Amino acid sequence: MEVTFKILRYNPEKDKEPHYEQYRFEAHENMTVLDCLHKIKWEHDGSLAFRRSCAHGVCGSDGMRINGKNHLACSTLLKDLNTKDTITIEPLPSMPIVKDLILDMTDFYEKYYAVKPYLINKSPVPPDSERLQSNEDAEKLFESAKCILCACCTTSCPSTWSNDNYIGPAALLKAYRFVFDTRDDAADERLDIIDTPDGIWRCHTIFNCIESCPKEINITWHISQLKKELSNREL
Amino acid sequence: MIHKFDVVIVGAGGAGLRAAVEIPKGYSCAVISKVFPTRSHTGTAQGGVCAALSNEEDDSWLNHAFDTVKGSDYLGDQDAIEIMCQDAPRAIIELEHMGMPFSRTKEGKIAQRKFGGHTKPEDPNDPNSRRLPVQRACYSADRTGHVMLQTLYENCIKNNVNFFSEYYLTDLIIEDGTCKGLIALDMATSEIHTFHAKAVMFATGGYGRVYRITSNAHVGTGDGCALVYQAGLPLEDMEFYQFHPTGLWRLGILVSEAARGEGGILRNSANEPFMEVYAPTVKDLAPRDMVSRAIISEIRAGRGILGSDGTYYINLDLTHLGKKVIDEKIPEITGFARTYLGVEPTKESVPIQPTAHYAMGGIPTNYDTEVLYDNKGKTVTGFYAAGECACVSVHGGNRLGTNSLLDIVVFGRRGGKKIAEFLETAKQIDFNSDPSEKTKEKLTNLLSQSGNEKTAVIRRELQQNMMDKCGIFRNETDLTEMKQLIMQYKERYNNITVQDKSSVFNTDLVETIELANMLDIAESINDGALNRKESRGAHMREDFPKREDEKWMKHTFIWKDGSGGNPRIDYKPVIKTRFEPMERKY
Ligand SMILES: Cc1cc2nc3c(=O)[nH]c(=O)nc-3n(C[C@H](O)[C@H](O)[C@H](O)COP(=O)(O)OP(=O)(O)OC[C@H]3O[C@@H](n4cnc5c(N)ncnc54)[C@H](O)[C@@H]3O)c2cc1C
Ligand code: SF4
Ligand code: SF4
Ligand code: FES
Numbered sequence: 001m002e003v004t005f006k007i008l009r010y011n012p013e014k015d016k017e018p019h020y021e022q023y024r025f026e027a028h029e030n031m032t033v034l035d036c037l038h039k040i041k042w043e044h045d046g047s048l049a050f051r052r053s054c055a056h057g058v059c060g061s062d063g064m065r066i067n068g069k070n071h072l073a074c075s076t077l078l079k080d081l082n083t084k085d086t087i088t089i090e091p092l093p094s095m096p097i098v099k100d101l102i103l104d105m106t107d108f109y110e111k112y113y114a115v116k117p118y119l120i121n122k123s124p125v126p127p128d129s130e131r132l133q134s135n136e137d138a139e140k141l142f143e144s145a146k147c148i149l150c151a152c153c154t155t156s157c158p159s160t161w162s163n164d165n166y167i168g169p170a171a172l173l174k175a176y177r178f179v180f181d182t183r184d185d186a187a188d189e190r191l192d193i194i195d196t197p198d199g200i201w202r203c204h205t206i207f208n209c210i211e212s213c214p215k216e217i218n219i220t221w222h223i224s225q226l227k228k229e230l231s232n233r234e235l
Numbered sequence: 236m237i238h239k240f241d242v243v244i245v246g247a248g249g250a251g252l253r254a255a256v257e258i259p260k261g262y263s264c265a266v267i268s269k270v271f272p273t274r275s276h277t278g279t280a281q282g283g284v285c286a287a288l289s290n291e292e293d294d295s296w297l298n299h300a301f302d303t304v305k306g307s308d309y310l311g312d313q314d315a316i317e318i319m320c321q322d323a324p325r326a327i328i329e330l331e332h333m334g335m336p337f338s339r340t341k342e343g344k345i346a347q348r349k350f351g352g353h354t355k356p357e358d359p360n361d362p363n364s365r366r367l368p369v370q371r372a373c374y375s376a377d378r379t380g381h382v383m384l385q386t387l388y389e390n391c392i393k394n395n396v397n398f399f400s401e402y403y404l405t406d407l408i409i410e411d412g413t414c415k416g417l418i419a420l421d422m423a424t425s426e427i428h429t430f431h432a433k434a435v436m437f438a439t440g441g442y443g444r445v446y447r448i449t450s451n452a453h454v455g456t457g458d459g460c461a462l463v464y465q466a467g468l469p470l471e472d473m474e475f476y477q478f479h480p481t482g483l484w485r486l487g488i489l490v491s492e493a494a495r496g497e498g499g500i501l502r503n504s505a506n507e508p509f510m511e512v513y514a515p516t517v518k519d520l521a522p523r524d525m526v527s528r529a530i531i532s533e534i535r536a537g538r539g540i541l542g543s544d545g546t547y548y549i550n551l552d553l554t555h556l557g558k559k560v561i562d563e564k565i566p567e568i569t570g571f572a573r574t575y576l577g578v579e580p581t582k583e584s585v586p587i588q589p590t591a592h593y594a595m596g597g598i599p600t601n602y603d604t605e606v607l608y609d610n611k612g613k614t615v616t617g618f619y620a621a622g623e624c625a626c627v628s629v630h631g632g633n634r635l636g637t638n639s640l641l642d643i644v645v646f647g648r649r650g651g652k653k654i655a656e657f658l659e660t661a662k663q664i665d666f667n668s669d670p671s672e673k674t675k676e677k678l679t680n681l682l683s684q685s686g687n688e689k690t691a692v693i694r695r696e697l698q699q700n701m702m703d704k705c706g707i708f709r710n711e712t713d714l715t716e717m718k719q720l721i722m723q724y725k726e727r728y729n730n731i732t733v734q735d736k737s738s739v740f741n742t743d744l745v746e747t748i749e750l751a752n753m754l755d756i757a758e759s760i761n762d763g764a765l766n767r768k769e770s771r772g773a774h775m776r777e778d779f780p781k782r783e784d785e786k787w788m789k790h791t792f793i794w795k796d797g798s799g800g801n802p803r804i805d806y807k808p809v810i811k812t813r814f815e816p817m818e819r820k821y
Binding site: 041098102136148178183 | 254271273274275276278279325327331332333334336337339340341342343346375376378381382385386389390392415423439444452453454486488567571574575605689696709716733734735736737738739740742745754
């Protein structure tokens with residue numbers, strides 16, 4: 001079958017503004033959007049720039065806007081899209097474009113670093129063995145630990161769109177990952193960090209983030225657990 | 236721009252990050268990576284990381300070492316293997332202490348499961364009794380590599396490690412037998428950076444992308460190994476490349492051995508569980524090289540299943556595991572089957588085919604990760620390598636599943652320690668001349684050369700032919716043909732036009748440099764394979780089907796600088812401690 005891709009292109013050395021370019025080519029319904037981008041790059045226009053690595057939805061490199069929805073190019077198959085119409089590919093919204101589909105993700109990473117995304121444990125560890133943790137407690141972390149930092153959620157969030165400083169769902173999810181780890185001793189420090197005007201309270205439970213998460217993480221549930229924890233703390 | 240650091244590590248996968256964590260605070264350390272650290276390939280590892288923790292059943296590091304030596308088909312160096320297996324429990328416990336989330340046992344210890352080639356004697360008092368599968372692989376559902384990489388990166392953030400993300404290594408500077416630093420391209424701007432360092436570590440990962448069907452990420456192009464080869468240093472055992480038996484058909488995306496560890500069974504077109512014939516005791520949990528060959532043998536014997544595109548596959552049957560095991564123990568990989576093949580693993584078999592997976596060979600090092608200058612044991616001052624790019628050699632002719640995640644943390648740490656020791660007295664030595672000139676010239680040439688060749692076309696031909704002629708089964712005719720082909724590709728390379736001339740994220744240019752590296756890697760694999768006239772581990776010569784210990788129980792060292800544009804080959808003896816070679820039956 002023939003498909004048409006309309007891609008938002010931008011080369012800072014040539015273009016004043018981003019603009020769309022169209023590509024029509026032969027494709028198969030089992031191809032992913034990433035396969036198609038490669039086809040365009042490898043057969044038509046070598047200058048098309050995008051990030052990618054694993055090609056199966058685990059490295060988080062290729063989050064982009066596909067027909068208006070945030071998703072990973074490598075996990076979106078043509079058969080899941082309406083290929084009769086033009087397929088529109090744009091970079092994720094609300095981050096500065098560097099070139100074509102490549103964004104400057106500095107701000108996204110800064111917010112992730114802000115929640116102290118590492119285990120802080122103040123008690124001595126057993127010398128020759130692991131700390132014990134029930135499988136139940138461990139599994140409470142697994143959902144949040146699945147995150148691949150693709151930024152699909154944060155850039156789909158209306159609160160992010162209206163306020164650049166909002167910490168965003170990805171960072172909140174990371175905060176959950178450590179606040180609820182039975183081995184961690186810095187829950188309070190992290191809760192202080194997110195309990196700010198640009199922190200967790202900007203989340204109005206609008207669910208956009210969940211819909212765009214390629215790992216199908218129930219982000220809002222995790223955020224609500226953090227909100228509960230904060231309310232309990234105040235009581 | 237010139238940077239000065241005490242140590243520069245190239246690679247932000249498990250090996251590079253583990254080494255970075257080990258560098259004492261008093262020394263300046265930079266980590267360079269062509270992708271953002273958490274996007275490194277380690278994150279795709281699924282099944283587990285092994286250690287004889289005995290959390291589920293009695294086990295010992297000696298059992299683990301025995302399996303690793305046997306799995307390596309007696310090409311692994313036993314001193315290094317003993318170090319790794321003995322250090323394994325400590326290494327895993329350390330990861331737990333760093334915060335890695337593991338699946339747990341009822342008592343709250345780290346959970347363990349079975350994996351291919353990991354066994355223990357049925358009678359604990361008789362090491363020669365029949366060996367049965369043992370639960371040795373520690374895991375976090377089927378996202379073990381992902382959480383390991385996250386945890387190591389998190390510890391680097393905690394330690395304020397300097398990262399240079401999306402910097403692409405283009406040259407290694409070795410002058411007078413000493414490594415003085417490296418050159419990297421800032422992909423966002425095309426600016427060339429010189430890193431002047433007292434110590435350099437390569438942790439640049441594998442090169443599965445030289446094959447068409449592979450489980451490896453697009454970035455797995457073997458840059459580090461190729462630069463070492465181009466610098467006139469040897470590579471070791473390059474002919475040993477592992478095909479994992481279960482890649483998703485057509486795509487090569489990995490279905491971890493964990494699927495068989497949890498009870499999955501391979502079946503042919505007659506629905507027969509054929510591994511019973513090839514490995515009667517461990518069956519589907521035989522080592523990878525054997526299972527991959529069994530699959531191809533079944534297909535060749537007409538017992539494959541014909542796919543819609545005219546190629547054949549084998550079925551991986553998980554239906555009897557039940558929804559609970561599938562959803563809790565292997566959710567990610569069964570998700571891949573749903574997404575990419577539209578198969579529901581709780582109800583239907585998953586179509587699979589062997590996929591290029593792991594490089595046993597690489598940059599030769601001793602067990603302290605010091606890079607070898609030659610096959611006599613001399614080392615390159617200030618140069619270290621660890622992880623998949625290195626050949627210690629703990630995996631010999633064939634790696635056991637879950638031994639690589641172990642290798643990267645054990646030897647990443649050892650490397651970090653050795654570097655710290657070296658830095659106590661090391662000095663920064665001036666360059667003889669501006670070392671960035673070579674890279675500048677190379678880039679200018681690539682951007683100005685013109686012709687009607689395309690990077691992607693040559694790359695695709697290389698990948699397909701490596702698959703067909705230098706893959707699971709090999710023979711003199713195919714390998715000789717492949718050698719000619721690689722020479723032709725190298726000539727055609729000079730007629731490539733790089734379409735993108737821009738300096739911002741010129742990924743067209745980077746892919747073209749990667750292709751040059753892949754061509755060198757393919758050459759070293761193929762020449763090694765042509766030269767080794769025996770079959771051992773993953774290297775199977777149809778024309779020399781037997782293992783020949785007298786003649787060939789030795790490591791291949793290959794240099795680029797032979798006569799007439801040919802590589803040169805020499806050997807290094809295998810180090811034996813306590814395990815005598817025997818026939819490899821399972
Ligand atoms: C799908 C899959 C599943 C696996 N599952 C398991 C498992 O369950 N258990 C197990 O033990 N092993 C497993 N393995 C193997 C194991 O994951 C890898 O061998 C291991 O993670 C390699 O780690 P590394 O640190 O050496 O390299 P990598 O993680 O590959 O990292 C390489 C690093 O080098 C950088 N780099 C490379 N070239 C350049 C350059 N030119 N410039 C700058 N930076 C560069 C990259 O950016 C990256 O940061 C699996 C492998 C695959 C492919
Ligand atoms: S639920 Fe919260 S974080 Fe998610 S999109 Fe809505 S406002 Fe944003
Ligand atoms: S939570 Fe989901 S969408 Fe958000 S960064 Fe993580 S994986 Fe991506
Ligand atoms: S390329 Fe890794 S997530 Fe898509």
